[in-house]
Amino acid sequence: xxxxxxxxxxxxxxxxxxxxxxxxxxxxxxxxxxxxxxxxxxxxxxxxxxxxxxxxxxxxxxxxxxxxxxxxxxxxxxxxxxxxxxxxxxxxxxxxxxxxxxxxxxxxxxxxxxxxxxxxxxxxxxxxxxxxxxxxxxxxxxxxxxxxxxxxxxxxxxxxxxxxxxxxxxxxxxxxxxxxxxxxxxxxxxxxxxxxxxxxx
Numbered sequence: 001x002x003x004x005x006x007x008x009x010x011x012x013x014x015x016x017x018x019x020x021x022x023x024x025x026x027x028x029x030x031x032x033x034x035x036x037x038x039x040x041x042x043x044x045x046x047x048x049x050x051x052x053x054x055x056x057x058x059x060x061x062x063x064x065x066x067x068x069x070x071x072x073x074x075x076x077x078x079x080x081x082x083x084x085x086x087x088x089x090x091x092x093x094x095x096x097x098x099x100x101x102x103x104x105x106x107x108x109x110x111x112x113x114x115x116x117x118x119x120x121x122x123x124x125x126x127x128x129x130x131x132x133x134x135x136x137x138x139x140x141x142x143x144x145x146x147x148x149x150x151x152x153x154x155x156x157x158x159x160x161x162x163x164x165x166x167x168x169x170x171x172x173x174x175x176x177x178x179x180x181x182x183x184x185x186x187x188x189x190x191x192x193x194x195x196x197x198x199x200x201x
Contacts, residue, residue, distance in 0.1 A: 001082045001198060001199040003023075003032045003081065003082065003084070003191070004034075004037055004085070005020055006087065007036060007087050007088075008039050008086075009089045010040040010098065012038075015177065016087060016088075016089040016175075018184065019087050019173070019175060019183075020036060020087050023085040023131070025188075026191035027085075027191050027195060029188075029192060030199075031199065032082075032083075035077070037077070042070050042071075043069060044071055045065045045069045045101075047101070047104045047105050047108060048064075054108075054112075057109045057112065061113060062109055063108075063109060071102075075109060075124065078106070078124045082199075083130065083194055083198055084125075084128065085187075086130060086131070086154075087133040087134075088133070088134055088135070090134055090142040092142070093141065093142030094142065094145065095134075099150075106153075107156050111123065111156040123157045123159065124157075125158060126157075129170040129194050129197075130154060131171045131190055131194060132151060134147050134150070135175040135176075143175075144174075147172055170190065170193075173190065
């Protein structure tokens with residue numbers, strides 16, 4: 001089983017990144033292979049809404065600029081993955097800028113498959129479980145909005161519907177400075193349990 005840990009934090013240390021490391025270690029502990037995708041390192045190009053908003057992302061389900069910035073290669077990794085852990089800091093009550101660019105591009109490529117009668121391929125997120133982690137510094141505000149933002153995007157790509165096969169959003173982990181110790185334990189337990197339920201599918 002392959003787990004992708006997709007990180008939206010630009011920092012490689014600190015509160016949010018510690019949860020990236022926790023998810024990665026927990027997946028390995030549970031017997032899955034695990035890879036960390038650091039979106040800040042990729043320098044993804046923002047969606048340019050090619051073709052009046054529906055470019056080849058609709059017709060071919062890939063990004064026109066995705067070979068340049070690595071997004072199309074990332075989509076291949078998403079297709080091959082069996083489960084996901086999405087980790088984003090809370091910036092101004094929302095997901096990070098890097099995560100927003102990633103979700104905008106992915107949503108245009110994957111959510112559009114449901115309307116494309118020529119292509120019977122399902123979304124790369126469909127029937128795969130995921131865990132959403134949001135980490136708020138400062139006063140700890142904006143967590144609920146950020147969780148909803150990520151959940152809505154995943155739902156658009158059919159990655160949030162519970163189908164009875166342990167797919168969908170497996171858990172939501174809301175982190176702040178005061179609860180980080182027991183939430184780190186909760187994330188570890190959630191990842192291990194998600195892998196356990198899904199690795200023999």
